[in-house]
Amino acid sequence: MANKIHDNSIRDEWTQKIGALNTLAKGVEALDTFRHQYTTPFRNSYDLELDWGWIELKLEEKVALLKHKEFNDQQFLNQTAYGADAQKEADTVIAKMAATTDKYEAERIHIGFRLKFKPPIMPVNVFQDTDRILGTKLMELRNIGYYDLPLAELRKVRGVRVITG
């Protein structure tokens, strides 16, 4: 029998793993690895397709608690969970986005930013505004010349394998 939606063995297994994370460094590494492996359209694996959202949420919850335990107020507002200056990290990504005119590169920058820094890794006060600036540029680039390419060309550029149609 396939797994149930809410209570299932996959979630039980991850609850155990997450419970064993006892330092911020371990929590951050686990969350980062998980996000790259199982989330976003660029993920490496769809094995956890039905449960990734729930597991990511639980990992984020644990990292937030570990951050609260190990960071002082100053660090909490200004540093990423990796210990780097949050605004400097954000400025680097914003500069990279400002320099590009390619929509696919902009897409990788934006999704990459979320993969690496989505809270609780980066403080919300820095993350939200950076995400807005990156999203605005990405939307601008995507909408320019929206209908220029015929579908067949667009499929090629996106790199899809056409099974039918």
Next chain:
Amino acid sequence: MSISAATKAATDALAANRAPVSVNAQEVHRWLQSFTWDFEKNRTKYPTKYKMANETKEQFKLIAKEYARMESVKDERQFGSLQDVLTRVDAGNRVHPKWNETMKVVSNFLEVGEYNAIAATGMLWDSASAPEQKNGYLAQVLDEIRHTNQCGYVNYYFTKHGQDPAGHNDARRTRTIGPLWKGMKRVFSDGFISGDAVECSINLQLVGEACFTNPLIVAVTEWAAANGDEITPTVFLSIETDELRHMANGYQTVVSIANDEAASKYLNTDLNNAFWTQQKYFTPVLGMAFEYGSHFKVEPWVKTWNRWVYEDWGGIWIGRLGKYGVESPRSLRDAKKDAYWAHHDLFLIAYALWPTGFFRLTLPTAQEAEWFEANYPGWYDHYGKIYDEWRARGCEDPASGFLPLQWFMENNHQIYIDRVSQVPFCPTLSKGASTLRVHEWNGKKHSFSDEWGERQWLTEPERYECQNIWEQYEGRELSEVIAELHGVRSDGKTLIAQPHTNKDGKLWTLDDLKRIDCVFKDPLKAL
């Protein structure tokens, strides 16, 4: 001085020099305008490609006090009618049983739309910089809160005073079972509150409200009244009185960006995507709700659609915005084709998937079939014959052990889900314009039913990340999924959904489904 002379003197003095008992509404509104702050940068929390002008006007010029006075009068009329007259005449039990089921869908779904519209207009309030424009959006926030309550109240009223309350009450608990919820959330939720703030306004106000509230909120009252329902017109027409203000807000959103050069680069693309997003769901679902969810017919959906979507909105309303560079969506012609057959295609699938709903569906009677054939020539040969076969196999009777979904499997008619709209379609049975397109990208297969949606996905695939019912329940048995996801009535075994509205007919239970052993299978896996 006599008392009467003193009174007269005082009255004369007041007439010449009126005491300031109140502040004129327009005076307050002028005062609001003085809050125009000249931002160096309009720093909003939400991303947008557009810049809203700082001096944008707003047509209704409402202030909170006037708003509250107006709405309280409307509420008194509406709730007074419902709680007094309509209860005394037993209005809930005078509704045709088929229409009673339709209102489970319409009012529950519209409640979700109104709820998301609260957030959408709050977002626009944050994004605009002109105080008048902000004031217009703020009035809409209040409206949307009112409408959310009203839609909830319609279902509450039907539950308390009407027939078969299962599904009117607590429909949300079934939200992960059937595909109709996901498509609805694509238009009402994602469309209204995700992405560019102005694009959200275009989805909500320029398309959702200016285009589809006429068929959704006005036409539904005609169909309701024709089918004995006086509850829905009482509430929905009260809702519609506010919608004009929302259409005006959408108009002003476009006016506010008209002088920004971004408008010429992005606006028509955003409008086309918003229109296709909204119509892809509303065109088939509203047509299905009206024509298959009623016994007494008003007019063919294709005529309603042509009048309000194609001519009134696509021609006149968008035409008025032409001076700001707005063009009728380039997908309008394709949408027009959908308005003829798409709702018939959808009902075929909806009926086949009836156990996954939270309402009762009914196959067209012989009399209704005649109406369909007269208004959609060719209907019987394509759809009517199938319904006759299903009925002959006992699809309404739990003892028959027959689900129409089995018929699809037996005849190798695969049902796919469009990744972008979430609307199910069956390419081998579609009489409408749907065509199957399947792509594999980064190890995942995606199906699409039209060119416009495919382009939307190719442009921003991360927006459409989701699992459809086949992906979610692959390999699981149907009754087990329904039991886990709360699709049963209070006895814990009878399904909320049923394939008939016959009050003497037997109701299907989990055990009846289990005997059939219907297992979810993802058609994309076989490709």
